[in-house]
Each structure stands twice: as structure tokens, then as C-alpha cells.
Amino acid sequence: MSYQVLARKYRPQRFEDVVSQEHITRALANAVTSGRLAHAILLSGPRGTGKTTIARILAKCVNCESGPGATPCNECRSCQDITSGHAADVFEIDGASNNKVENIREIRDNAHYMPAYSPFKIYIIDEVHMLSDSAFNALLKILEEPPAHVKFFFATTDPNKIPITILSRCQRHDCRRVPLDAIIRHMAMLCEKEGIDISPEALTMIGREAEGGIRDALSLLDLMITSADGPISADRVADVLGGLDRQSLFDMSAAVFAQNAGKIIEIIDRLYDRGQNMAKLFAEFLAHFRNLLVVKIGGTPDVLSDVSEFEINALRDQVKNISSTHINQILDILFKEDYTIRQSSRPKLAMEMAFIRAIQLPPAVSIDALIEKIDTLQKGFGQTDSDNASPPTSQDTDPVTRTPDPTPSDENPATKATTPGRPDYPAPSFEKQLDSHEINEALTPSGGGVDPGGRPVHVKEPGESLAASWEKILKNLSGENQALSACFSDSHLIETGKNHLKVQFSTNQFNISYAGRDTSRALIQKACSLYFGNDIQVALAGTVTASASGTNRNQQARLLEKETLGHPLVEAALKVFNGKIVEIKILQEA
Ligand SMILES: [Zn+2]
Structure with missing residues (x-):
């Protein structure tokens, strides 16, 4: 038996089977049941998000023998003909290849005849934005005075190319990119039905590659199923896609936090050998470090870019002992190198340099930790054998949450x-x-x-x-x-x-x-x-302290400067570090 592709085998036949476009399917179902469905519907949205699938289900809804209703029976002649693509009254037209004025005139002439056996003649025009100007003009004439037995369902990935005169005569619905988790859940469900053994990491990789398009995700899954013998692992997916497995991202951040330059080079080498595009790879690393930062500062999952639920825990785990300041520092360097890597004639080398630069920075110390340090140093100041004066050296502890040096400097042995x-x-x-x-x-x-x-x-x-x-x-x-x-x-x-x-x-x-x-x-x-x-x-x-009334910003700033210069903590810091004041910046006004 030949393999039937998943997208075809499991094409949704009812609105409730459509993945993740509830805002549209609900509105359309209501419109059908209340008899207020517009004669022209425009479905816009990224490729593979379900536009033509929704149009077909909608055609069934209005033409079903037991309808019109929100749920087609999928049993009657009309429903079955639409499913098989042979319905006499439902015409699927590819706007890209039928974009000339003659094509639309043909539709116009044909539209005047009554439907063969259904309540409506339905024209589904895909990629409608590809029509020529004169074709749009011809279409406009039909839309201005549509026969009562005709419905137009348009689909487009680029609604901005459709003339406003057409848009204003359509009821528009925008399909959204399907969230990664919804794609993964859908694929996992299909794999279970098909008895396919696939790891969550592999599903995530496929889902990410699809960039919000359910059709692309299923095509990739087809590719994996037909090319694999045995369970489908992340490594296998990475080999087929020539892409990046999620583990490599985590390996990389671990190597950066551990300041392990050798490991960093090794990871980049491995991904380079797989044929990974360096600029794209670097963008993935950037997104990964951003996600680490978001998780560290307690961001909610919905602000994480394309991260599945099971991955969030891995992110949390990795930054448990890393300060947000330090992650921010790394991200800052990587971000600055992004342009260089994209423009470089040797992007691999540029990327290696960027990461080396990122690990050469000593981890940032927070202001609180610094004050703590000055306190300690100040107490020990004058003691020649103070052993508390060493700067923070631990790379893996969090300077923010680290407890102060437990050794008391005000006690001698x-x-x-x-x-x-x-x-x-x-x-x-x-x-x-x-x-x-x-x-x-x-x-x-x-x-x-x-x-x-x-x-x-x-x-x-x-x-x-x-x-x-x-x-x-x-x-x-x-x-x-x-x-x-x-x-x-x-x-x-x-x-x-x-x-x-x-x-x-x-x-x-x-x-x-x-x-x-x-x-x-x-x-x-x-x-x-x-x-x-x-x-x-x-x-x-x-x-x-309320600032003296009538003082303007400058006076207030001077007052703050004066306070700062006279502050015992500042004096102590100057003494301890043997420093001098170069500039006073007011970061936040009280
Ligand atoms: Zn039916």
C-alpha cells in the first residue's frame, strides 16, 4: 500500500478539527447558522495555516444536504464530492496560474448559471492577490452585483496586494501562525494514531522548522517517516534537515557559562559540518540566550519565542545559578556581533570570535553585591593581612543571590x-x-x-x-x-x-x-x-527628603551630586579602590 501523506489523510473535515484558528471557525460557524454568511469571504494568513481547508469546510457547511449548518455531515453527495475534489458546484481556482482577465471573465459568465444540485455555486480562489489589475476589475464587477446563488471564498498570503475596492466587498478573516505547542500536539496525536515512535525533541525541531505552518510541519514529518527506519530521534531530524538540534543550543549555553572555549569551537564545528547556515545558526543562539534571560527574570512562557513546554524547564535548570546580569552581558556581546557575522565573508570565524569574546568577560557584579563588598573591604581596611580583598572570582555562582562572604573581617584570629x-x-x-x-x-x-x-x-x-x-x-x-x-x-x-x-x-x-x-x-x-x-x-x-521647593532639575541634580560626593559609602569606595571620581550619572530620580 502506498504511503498517503499525513496532510491529505488527516485533512480536517469539520471546523473543530482545524488546528488553532478557533477565532475564525467560530465566527464562520455562527455566520452559517444565523444565515448571515457574506457572499465574499477573504481568508488571509501565512502559508499552510489552514486557509483553503477552512474554505472547503465552509463550502460543505453551506452546501450540505442536511445543512446549512456549522457541522457538515460529510456523508451526503455534496460533502463527499467536496472531500474528493469533484464537486460540480464548488470550483477551486489557483489565482497564480489563472490570473488573467479572461480567466475571471470565464468565471463571471459561468456564475450566472444556477448550481447543478447544491444551494450555492462556490468559487474558492487561492492566492487571489496574484490576479492582474484587469482581472481584479472583472472580479469587482461580479462582487458588485453577485448572483444570489454564488459565494466567493478567497485565500491569500498577501492581502496587501489586493485592491481596496475588492477588500471592502469581502468579509475578512486572518489566519494566525499556529503556535509551536499546537503544532507539536497535533503531530504527536497523528504519530500516535499512525504508531510512529518519535521523540519530543524531534517533534519540536520539526515544529520549529515549520514556522507556524501546519502543512509544512506535516510535510516534514512525512519526510522523516518515509526516510527513517525505527524511532525518529532529534539527531536523525537534524541530519535530514541539515539543521540544528535543540540540544546543541543547550550545549552551547552550557559551554559559554562554563567559559569553555574548546567546547564552543567543537559545537560550532559540528554544526558547520552539518551544513548549517552560520548566520541562521547565530540567530538561533541569540534567540536561545534571550530565552534564558527571559526565564531567569521570571518571564511567562508566552513571551518566550517558540519554546515548547518541556523545554522551558530545561531553560530554568540551566540558569539556576547564573545571574540575569551575566546572561544580559553575554546577550549584549552576541547581539552586537550579529551584524558582523551576517556580513562577514568568514561567518564561522566571526561567530567563534563572538563567543570567545563573550566568555572572556568577567561576570558582572550587581550593585548590591558591590556595596556588600565595599562594606566588607571597608571593615578590613587597614588590616594588612586581610584575606577578604579578593574580587569575586566564581563564575558559576550568582552574584545577586550569593550570601556575603561569611568570613568576618572585623575579627582577628x-x-x-x-x-x-x-x-x-x-x-x-x-x-x-x-x-x-x-x-x-x-x-x-x-x-x-x-x-x-x-x-x-x-x-x-x-x-x-x-x-x-x-x-x-x-x-x-x-x-x-x-x-x-x-x-x-x-x-x-x-x-x-x-x-x-x-x-x-x-x-x-x-x-x-x-x-x-x-x-x-x-x-x-x-x-x-x-x-x-x-x-x-x-x-x-x-x-x-523632599527637595527644596522651587528647585529646578539642575539644582536638584547638583544637590544629588553633592550628596553623592559626601556619601560615606562613596568615600569608602574611593579609599578602598584608591580611585577618583570621573563622572556622576543620575540613573534614577527619586
Ligand atoms: Zn453533507
Whole structure:
């Protein structure tokens, strides 16, 4: 028995069988049942998305002996003749090869005769945009005064080439590209019916190659079925298509994240040998890195370009420990090289260079991580044997989510030895790691004293005012982190309770964010606990300083610059890196 191609064998015979064009089939079904079907219907859309299939089903709907209705019986003479392509009253005309005025005149003359046995004479003109100007004029004459027994169903991939006079006389429906997942589901369903063993990766590759056209997808699937013996794998599809298997994309991103230049060259070589077009391949890599970024920043599946459900998990997995900043950096470089690769006379070499460039960049460190670093360095500044000054080197950890260096820089080994139970600092949760017992132990009997780091500790004396208390707490804080205590230059302790206190402070947005970080809050809590001798919950109420009324943008900018230059964190950064200020950029106005 000869092989019958899938597209023919499984051609939809009812609207509900059409893949993924519900918005059209529903509207047409309603039009038929309510008797309001226009005499000229235009179906537009990319190739292979179901335009002529819909036109044929619609022809059955109106001409079915048990109709007209939304679902043709597919049993009557009319239905069966349409299915077999021999209906006496349904004419399928290829507009590309019948584009002359004579062809349309012939249709016009013929249209006046009554249908042979059906309610309507139906003309399905495919690729109608190919008609010549004079042919369109002839067509227009029929559309202006159509016989009541005639319907025209037009299909086109290029509606812009159809004169507006024709368009205005048609009811238009636009077929959309079929989503990748719908194509894959459809192919998987057919393969199951046919008993064909095919991997999900192979189905995805075929689906992607079809670019939203169900007919192309089925043709490719036919090709795979007829050329394969045994199960159809992604490798097999890649060989036949001379294309790219999805695994290669993931191999490539893995090699880039691991900064493995050898592997990168090897992957490009392999794909080159398969005859892959380098510019097209690079576009695939770009799309892949974009998808990785989208997944990393929590984008929803519908903004991912052509990614099947099962692949999204693989993407998530791959970027689990990579920062979005780093992916963005890579994407940025690759994107800049895109033009070069497309224009290059040696695109393979250009692509290799692009990826090498991408892996030579040290992963970006986020602002938060940088502040963290400065904090740590600042504390250790002056200690000649500080081992905390090495820049971040790990390529595979996420600088955003990485916990700060656990090694405390404010403790030298000697003091550490005398207080073995004391936890490392800074720690994500202060309360859990520092109890009042340990604090009291650190204090001298007189109430004042020094902490294990050798800094003076200010503790509560009887009858102190809120202002005095807060002043002492800030001194404690200053001992921990000067930059942080400077955020509270305009602050008040407005409430204290047994285990809590509330602080109100006014400053700029940066300081408020800085004070609100987990590590900052832990330090503030520590300073308070040192003062009160027990664990204290601190509530911060920060107000952004209103800029002086009447100040214009320039004045405001100058004010911000001044604030920036005087900021203890900036001073610390300058000192730590031995740098100087080149330029101040205001990235976001408070
Ligand atoms: Zn029928």
C-alpha cells in the first residue's frame, strides 16, 4: 500500500478539527447558522495555516444536504464530492496560474448559471492577490452585483496586494501562525494514531522548522517517516534537515557559562559540518540566550519565542545559578556581533570570535553585591593581612543571590579564639545568631566596655531620654558600619517598648534602600541589642527628603551630586579602590 501523506489523510473535515484558528471557525460557524454568511469571504494568513481547508469546510457547511449548518455531515453527495475534489458546484481556482482577465471573465459568465444540485455555486480562489489589475476589475464587477446563488471564498498570503475596492466587498478573516505547542500536539496525536515512535525533541525541531505552518510541519514529518527506519530521534531530524538540534543550543549555553572555549569551537564545528547556515545558526543562539534571560527574570512562557513546554524547564535548570546580569552581558556581546557575522565573508570565524569574546568577560557584579563588598573591604581596611580583598572570582555562582562572604573581617584570629561561640558576621538573620546572653558576656560589669572587636560599646543607663538612647545606639552602629550610621543623620527614636523600637528618619532614596537591606537591618538590630542588653526588633520609617521647593532639575541634580560626593559609602569606595571620581550619572530620580 502506498504511503498517503499525513496532510491529505488527516485533512480536517469539520471546523473543530482545524488546528488553532478557533477565532475564525467560530465566527464562520455562527455566520452559517444565523444565515448571515457574506457572499465574499477573504481568508488571509501565512502559508499552510489552514486557509483553503477552512474554505472547503465552509463550502460543505453551506452546501450540505442536511445543512446549512456549522457541522457538515460529510456523508451526503455534496460533502463527499467536496472531500474528493469533484464537486460540480464548488470550483477551486489557483489565482497564480489563472490570473488573467479572461480567466475571471470565464468565471463571471459561468456564475450566472444556477448550481447543478447544491444551494450555492462556490468559487474558492487561492492566492487571489496574484490576479492582474484587469482581472481584479472583472472580479469587482461580479462582487458588485453577485448572483444570489454564488459565494466567493478567497485565500491569500498577501492581502496587501489586493485592491481596496475588492477588500471592502469581502468579509475578512486572518489566519494566525499556529503556535509551536499546537503544532507539536497535533503531530504527536497523528504519530500516535499512525504508531510512529518519535521523540519530543524531534517533534519540536520539526515544529520549529515549520514556522507556524501546519502543512509544512506535516510535510516534514512525512519526510522523516518515509526516510527513517525505527524511532525518529532529534539527531536523525537534524541530519535530514541539515539543521540544528535543540540540544546543541543547550550545549552551547552550557559551554559559554562554563567559559569553555574548546567546547564552543567543537559545537560550532559540528554544526558547520552539518551544513548549517552560520548566520541562521547565530540567530538561533541569540534567540536561545534571550530565552534564558527571559526565564531567569521570571518571564511567562508566552513571551518566550517558540519554546515548547518541556523545554522551558530545561531553560530554568540551566540558569539556576547564573545571574540575569551575566546572561544580559553575554546577550549584549552576541547581539552586537550579529551584524558582523551576517556580513562577514568568514561567518564561522566571526561567530567563534563572538563567543570567545563573550566568555572572556568577567561576570558582572550587581550593585548590591558591590556595596556588600565595599562594606566588607571597608571593615578590613587597614588590616594588612586581610584575606577578604579578593574580587569575586566564581563564575558559576550568582552574584545577586550569593550570601556575603561569611568570613568576618572585623575579627582577628586572636579574638575569635576567645569567643568561639560567637557567630560569623554579617549573617542573614541577626536574631537567631546573637542572643542577649552572648551580648552581656561581651560587656564589662560597669555597663560600658568594648565588644569582641575591641570597639567601645554604649549601653543603657537609667533615666536616659529617647534622644540620648538613640545617640548611643548610633555610636554603636558607627562602630559597626560608619556608612550605615550616616544614613541616620536626620533621625529620631520615636518609640521604645520591651522588645521593640521605632525609628523615623529622613534622607535620600539611596540611603533608605541601603538602610533597608537585610544586612543593614541586622547591623542596626545588633547596635540596639548592644545598647539594651536584649534582643530588639527595630522598625524603620524612612521618608524621602523632599527637595527644596522651587528647585529646578539642575539644582536638584547638583544637590544629588553633592550628596553623592559626601556619601560615606562613596568615600569608602574611593579609599578602598584608591580611585577618583570621573563622572556622576543620575540613573534614577527619586
Ligand atoms: Zn453533507
